[in-house]
Amino acid sequence: GQNIDQPTEMTATEGAIVQINCTYQTSGFNGLFWYQQHAGEAPTFLSYNVLDGLEEKGRFSSFLSRSKGYSYLLLKELQMKDSASYLCAVRDNPGGYNKLIFGAGTRLAVHP
Amino acid sequence: KAGVTQTPRYLIKTRGQQVTLSCSPISGHRSVSWYQQTPGQGLQFLFEYFSETQRNKGNFPGRFSGRQFSNSRSEMNVSTLELGDSALYLCASSVTGPGTDTQYFGPGTRLTVL
Numbered sequence: 523g524q525n526i527d528q529p530t531e532m533t534a535t536e537g538a539i540v541q542i543n544c545t546y547q548t549s550g551f552n553g554l555f556w557y558q559q560h561a562g563e564a565p566t567f568l569s570y571n572v573l574d575g576l577e578e579k580g581r582f583s584s585f586l587s588r589s590k591g592y593s594y595l596l597l598k599e600l601q602m603k604d605s606a607s608y609l610c611a612v613r614d615n616p617g618g619y620n621k622l623i624f625g626a627g628t629r630l631a632v633h634p
Numbered sequence: 635k636a637g638v639t640q641t642p643r644y645l646i647k648t649r650g651q652q653v654t655l656s657c658s659p660i661s662g663h664r665s666v667s668w669y670q671q672t673p674g675q676g677l678q679f680l681f682e683y684f685s686e687t688q689r690n691k692g693n694f695p696g697r698f699s700g701r702q703f704s705n706s707r708s709e710m711n712v713s714t715l716e717l718g719d720s721a722l723y724l725c726a727s728s729v730t731g732p733g734t735d736t737q738y739f740g741p742g743t744r745l746t747v748l
Contacts, residue, residue: 563741564638564724564739564740564741564742565677565724565739566739567736567737567738609676609677611677613732619682619684619689619690619731620690620731620732621667621679621682621690621692621732622667622679622732622737623679624669624676624677624678624679625676626674626675626676627676627677
């Protein structure tokens, strides 16, 4: 089967660092994505990992361990505008064509 | 370049009716994927179309169907609506396919079934 787990909700303080974890069990694995979704808006792409290790992009970093089926998204110097849902998605390719399998998302609330 | 557009943005239907949602991808994008988003389940993959062919399908009943036209615009149809079909329906486009390159999402259609 396919299963992607993320915490449902997290809270953090402005200026702090927060780590959002994602664990996955899928029949196939071909890369992991993180998306950000503000309330009432469309998801937007944040990061992509296909090899083990850390990918850094400004205040956001994403880490992947394929052997552990684990990823995290690290947000530094939190700002109020970072309050959003963060979606972890695994790329699978049954039958040779890619599709994304999403977790339920983690709702992050940043407080002053 | 214009983004992904979806129409209508909001829709209210009653049980048993059918509904058609439309998605216009970014110019040059040939892949369109559809997702259902509910608070408890997150984004659930419905299907993906590329060059008018369905390449992948999620675990949804046959009441959910879709198609893609030669200009890459896509429609999805839900027949015999049920209360549980109330959700945000998102489409996403990419050049070659979901995960192969970046997917861009539309604003979604909020469907309410009464």
